[in-house]
Amino acid sequence: MGCFFIFTNPMEHFAIIGSSPIMMLEAIYLANHGKRVTIIEKSPELGGAWKTFSHKQYNNIELGCHIWEYNKSSYKFIEDNIGIELKKLNPDPLFIKNNIKLHYNRKEVPVILLRTLKHIKEFNFYSLFSEGIYFLKNKLFFRKVDYYYAKNGCNDLTLKLVSKIKNQNTIDLEHLEIKKIVSDNNSVELIGDNKSVKCDKLILPSNFELDININSEKLRLKVGxxxxxxxxxxxxxxxxxxxxxxxxxxxxxxxxxxxxxxxxxxxxxxxxxxxxxxxxxxxxxxxxxxxxxxxxxxxxxxxxxxxxxxxxxxxxxxxxEYENSELRKVQKKSGGKISYIDTSCLSNGIFKQLNRWGDLRI
Ligand SMILES: Cc1cc2nc3c(=O)[nH]c(=O)nc-3n(C[C@H](O)[C@H](O)[C@H](O)COP(=O)(O)OP(=O)(O)OC[C@H]3O[C@@H](n4cnc5c(N)ncnc54)[C@H](O)[C@@H]3O)c2cc1C
Known part of the structure; x- marks a missing residue:
């Protein structure tokens, strides 16, 4: 009976490259949906640009100089589903150009317009619609919005996700630098120096450069x-x-x-x-x-x-700097065996996955 079950319902095996928070969330999401997941991370620490480090008596210092872009739905998800308490950044974040200080939110009008044009080009109607609503609601009239941040620092988010990953027995962790990816109709092989990992499906972050071989065609993924x-x-x-x-x-x-x-x-x-x-x-x-x-x-x-x-x-x-057109090409050519998640910004990246991750609880 057990064998029969395994044979007819093999556990689909996903590999995920990198361990930035969005990739860790995706790993947890897939594992919760009955998938076997392997996170492949070349660095000894998890977290990508959000990892933490210790220096002398100072522990869990956050690597970057982070901000969580304003996105009400992502903030709600981070609070309700991940259980991170937020507090308003006070004083407000500012951007500074030629000694002129402006509220952080106001720099984004041209950026949002450009992003909207990009979505039109990509025919991504869901993103276009959500971006449009976001723009009309928050930017068009230069309305000031409040920025929030983890009450205990963003290492709270990273450490929580790392602990969840380490305690989830359907998520494997492989510390390996992938040098090449080979995909055919049956599987995807991730090749490192002394080891390779085979999986049914691969998910890449959007910040990724590598040689990829799909059905013997060689492609080079390159970010900007x-x-x-x-x-x-x-x-x-x-x-x-x-x-x-x-x-x-x-x-x-x-x-x-x-x-x-x-x-x-x-x-x-x-x-x-x-x-x-x-x-x-x-x-x-x-x-x-x-x-x-x-x-x-x-x-x-x-x-x-x-x-x-x-x-x-x-x-x-x-x-x-990100440029996703090659990732999209790879996704298409691999027949969906290789896909990617937009990881370029934490809040917006989370927002783009909310239709799938809505029921995810950490
Ligand atoms: C210093 C810094 C500060 C940032 N600050 C913010 C911010 O404040 N707010 C915001 O929203 N965004 C910020 N970002 C943008 C940030 O890039 C994203 O938030 C997010 O971390 C990107 O995720 P990623 O997976 O694409 O890349 P990363 O976070 O860089 O993670 C990639 C991971 O993949 C691993 N990896 C890469 N190549 C391989 C390989 N070949 N084999 C195995 N493992 C591999 C790396 O070791 C790394 O851990 C910042 C980025 C940086 C670099």
Missing amino acids: FDKEIYHCFIVCNKSDLLSDFTYLRFIKHPIFHRVSNASFEEFKNQFPEKALLVVGVLAKAVKKENINQLVLEELKNNNLYNGIPEEMFWKEYKSK
């Missing part, structure tokens, strides 16, 4: 250009901060990409007298040996911080 950002962490006295801010995004600044002190609740609770700033620095703009000095000068010039830091340390994480 690299936008390399160093993340500089500064431990300092709270009293040396010159202004009150949570999250600042710099547009066309020669050095800064983002500056934030929003996301380190664990740190704030542990060291109430100190502040931990994260500064995203455009790698192209600086020589490594000068970074500390330049960052401190720029923080002072921008009236953010003027002091002698207790400590400065660095993490690198490459960010990419």
Whole structure:
């Protein structure tokens, strides 16, 4: 009877490359729907651009300088389904161009228009409709919206998903760097240096570059250009901060990409007298040996911080610009054996999956 069941209902095996939060959510969703899932992650830690790290006495520091873009449905999903308590970012996040500070929401009008045009080109009516409603509701009249963030920092989200993945016995974790993907009508093979993994279906993140061979046709997945950002962490006295801010995004600044002190609740609770700033620095703009000095000068010039830091340390994480047309080609050519999820932005990425993930509970 058992054999008969296995033979007639083989458990479909999905492989997922990468472990950013959206990919972890997809893994949990598939496992909840009776699929066998293997997450393939080359890095020893899970989380992708949202992973956490420890430095000396400071634990669970969030890698990036994150913001959760405003999306009411995604916020609700994060609160109700993932069980993360949100709080309003206070002060509001700002974007800064030529010393002009604007509410974060207002920069997006041209971006949303461009995105809408892209959806028209792609004939993705669901996205077009939802984007249109979002635009009319929130952007057209430059209405200010509030931004929320995890009350305990975004590491709350990453750590919760990682713990769920590790405790779910239908999700396997394979720490392996995939060098090539070969797909035919029967299966998909993911090939690393010393090991390969076979699966029935593969799901890719949208930030992905690799050689893919589909029914003997060779394709090269390539995202747009690299936008390399160093993340500089500064431990300092709270009293040396010159202004009150949570999250600042710099547009066309020669050095800064983002500056934030929003996301380190664990740190704030542990060291109430100190502040931990994260500064995203455009790698192209600086020589490594000068970074500390330049960052401190720029923080002072921008009236953010003027002091002698207790400590400065660095993490690198490459960010990419996305171009999904090749992913769509791969999806089509593989007959759906290889598909992808839009991972380019956390809130919008979650929003795009809500029609499937609606019943997902973490
Ligand atoms: C530093 C930084 C800050 C960001 N901040 C925000 C933000 O504030 N808000 C927001 O919405 N978005 C932000 N983003 C955008 C971010 O890219 C997405 O939110 C999301 O993390 C992208 O997911 P991803 O899976 O495409 O890529 P990543 O998060 O980069 O994850 C990809 C994972 O795949 C693994 N991997 C890659 N290639 C292979 C391979 N060949 N074999 C095995 N494993 C592989 C990597 O090790 C990595 O863990 C940020 C991105 C970066 C880099």
